Amino acid sequence: MNTSPKALNLDRSPVSSHGLELEIIGLGKRFGDVVALDNVSLRIPAGGFHALLGENGAGKSTLVKCLVGFYTPDTGDVLINQREVKIPSPREAAQLGIGMVYQHFTLVPGMTVAENLVMAKGALPALIDWKKEREELTAFIDTLPFRIPLDKYANSLAAGEKQKVEIIKQLYLKRRFLILDEPTSVLTPDEADEVLGFVKNLASSKALTVLIITHKFREVTAYADDVTVLRRGKFAGSGAVKDLSVEQMAEMMVGGALGKQTTMRTLASVIPEYKPKLVIENLCAHGDYDQLVLDGINLSVRPGEILGIAGVSGNGQKELVEVLIGQRKKSAGKVLVDGEPYSGKRAEIARHKVFSLPEEPLRNGCVAGLSVAENMALRNYDQPPLARFGFLLNRKALKQQAQRYVEAFGVKTDGINAKIRTLSGGNVQRAVLARELSNPVNLLIVANPVFGLDFNAVAETHARLLAARANGTAILLVSEDLDELLELADRITVMSEGKLVYETSAETADLRVIGHHMAGGHHDEREVA
Structure with missing residues (x-):
């Protein structure tokens, strides 16, 4: 499969041959008393491939939602090709050439690839000239470095094919600045490399400018030119990827030197016995x-x-x-x-x-409306010392157990009586780990x-x-x-x-x-x- 930059025929392609230069200056956004973005600035040159890193709650999603028009920033400016722009809605973002590929697929499963691409254009006549649309699509597909199965239904595509179609949809809609939100979360390594390699080649050809949100450092080091790190809504650092180690990027994310985690497996020879x-x-x-x-x-x-x-x-x-x-x-x-x-x-x-740590523990391992203490007792509420005479709940013992678990596992909560749904994702995880691993x-x-x-x-x-x-x-x-x-x-x-x-x-x-x-x-x- 040829995915070199030369394989993309920019002269014939309906995609513009120039990616957008984007600059953000002092962007700020509040939600009530919560400061989601605080004076954040970054610049991505035309044809750049830029990674945006940060822990959950760092402000990454808020920033890109400001760029695609879902949020309006309270302060700061957005410049495209050195001209200040306002992006009050996704419609204006699309008109400016900004597109986004989301973590989860947005293709209509019961439509073919061709139908998905054509319907994405939005403004269509009541009677679609499918012959004309087909000719335009075919001419566009001919400019790409690989074939796209126009007549296959979206629900029959492999995950890698779906993600490529999502990206190609943005190109067909003439987007020149592409935001990728965890684009490889459902892909195999080969599929991930194929998708990101394709996008990287477009950026190298100056046909596209890319901003990727990812938690995989391998993708950052393999494909990104530059990186910006956010921490608690603020700019925490940036630089050329070639000049930064993974450890340095991780330290920017957490705000200090990382304690070395001992995660080496000690393979015991007695395991097979x-x-x-x-x-x-x-x-x-x-x-x-x-x-x-x-x-x-x-x-x-x-x-x-x-x-x-x-x-x-x-x-x-x-x-x-x-x-x-x-x-x-x-x-x-x-x-x-x-x-x-x-x-x-x-x-x-x-x-x-037998204990378990399910995916999405708040939904699959907790009762959201119960307190932290009550959720921590779901395994043993009917056993001594939490149960008296087999049916009476000992509230004092329940609270004492919860307090021990909270302290041992570092669960951050307003109190053991707080509803568990009020905890952050990491703290829900700690609470469930405490329940499952304390015995x-x-x-x-x-x-x-x-x-x-x-x-x-x-x-x-x-x-x-x-x-x-x-x-x-x-x-x-x-x-x-x-x-x-x-x-x-x-x-x-x-x-x-x-x-x-x-x-x-x-x-x-x-x-x-x-x-x-x-x-x-x-x-x-x-x-x-």
Whole structure:
């Protein structure tokens, strides 16, 4: 596949051959008493590829929403090609040539690629001249370095194809300044490199200027020219990527030198001698629409081991976790914990000490309307000392437990009686970790544990998981972040279309091979039968 800058024929392309120069001077935005942006400035030259970094709540989303017209800044100026502009709505942003590709796809699933592209133009006659539109689309596609399947329906495209179509849609609409918001969160490594390589080539050809929000330092160092870091709504630093280390960028984000996190796996040679804590044999399960979503899953996890499951979202990982934590019934196969049949019932969970850290814990692991203390007691409210005579709740013991958990795990809250929904994402995560890890844990089921968390919360969560592993806990870790799996797991297996299709030791893992299997490819080496 040719993705070199020369492959884009700028003379024939309906896309303008010049990206926009953008400068922000002293931008400020408040929401009541909350200062979301405070005197932020940055400049991106035409044809630049600029990364915007910062922890959650740093102001990244507020800044780009000001650029695309969702928010109106309270102070400051936006200059495009050295001329001051006002962007009161997304319509004006589009007219100026500013477009945004969001983290989640916006294509209409039941429409073809051609229909999605044409309908995105907005102002269309009541009777569309599809022959003319088709000719224009074909001429446009001919200028691109790869083919786009115009007649395929959006819901049949792979994730990488969908993301490319989202970007191509912005080009077809003649956007010259492109904002990418976590554009590779659902892509395999190969798909991510293909998408970002394509955009980078457009920027190198001066056809486009790019601003990317990402939490993946690898993407910053591989593709960005310059970086700006925000912290608590303020400018925290910037520079050429070639002149900055990952550690320096991370320190800008958190506001000081980082304490070194000890995350090296201590691979114990005795792990294979232990009997597996969790055994899954030929597990099958059906989805919400009675489709087969788990197709003959076989795996085992031993004490003191982390087994990582990689895969693109939507390949059965969610349903596997639901079966293991008792939220979905299996249709065939066995799940054994300590050699005994296991179905995720409350009594089994308590007996075998099985705990879980679900994705989006506020939604999947908490009762949002209950207090912090009550949520921390969801595992043991019916056990002494929290329960008296088996049915009376000991409020004093409940509060004492919550206070211990808050202090031990550093949960920042207005008080243990505050509704848990009032906590930040990182602090909800800490609260759930406290509940799940404060007592002996034999088996821990973890799903995308750091999704949406800031830099410090990620490091803290990873350290907690490694500490549990060191204490002999068997951990099944489902994650869409390969870097996370490579850092934490002892073994990695890949799930694709409801099956486990590949397994490797984390020590010898090849990122490209894993990505190939995530994308549905096949290798002869070490296939999972």
